[in-house]
Amino acid sequence: MDIDETILVDDINSIGNPARRAFFKGMASTANDIRKGIRDLADAGSPFSIAECQRLITRQLAETKF
Numbered sequence: 001m002d003i004d005e006t007i008l009v010d011d012i013n014s015i016g017n018p019a020r021r022a023f024f025k026g027m028a029s030t031a032n033d034i035r036k037g038i039r040d041l042a043d044a045g046s047p048f049s050i051a052e053c054q055r056l057i058t059r060q061l062a063e064t065k066f
Contacts (some may be wrong), residue, residue, distance in 0.1 A: 011019035035056065041049035
C-alpha cells in the first residue's frame with residue numbers, strides 16, 4: 001500500500017482522525033461478518049458455533065451495565 005506504518009498508526013491513535021474512523025468502521029464490519037457466519041453455522045447445527053454463540057452472549061451480558 002506504500003503507506004508509512006508509523007504515520008498510519010499515529011493517525012489511527014488520533015481521536016477524530018478520518019483514518020481512525022475508517023479503521024474502526026472496518027473492524028466493526030469484519031466483526032459483524034464473523035459473528036453472522038458463526039450464527040449461520042449455529043443455525044445449521046455446528047456444535048462449535050453453538051458453543052461460540054453462547055460464549056459471545058455470556059460475554060456481552062457480563063459487559064452490559066443495566
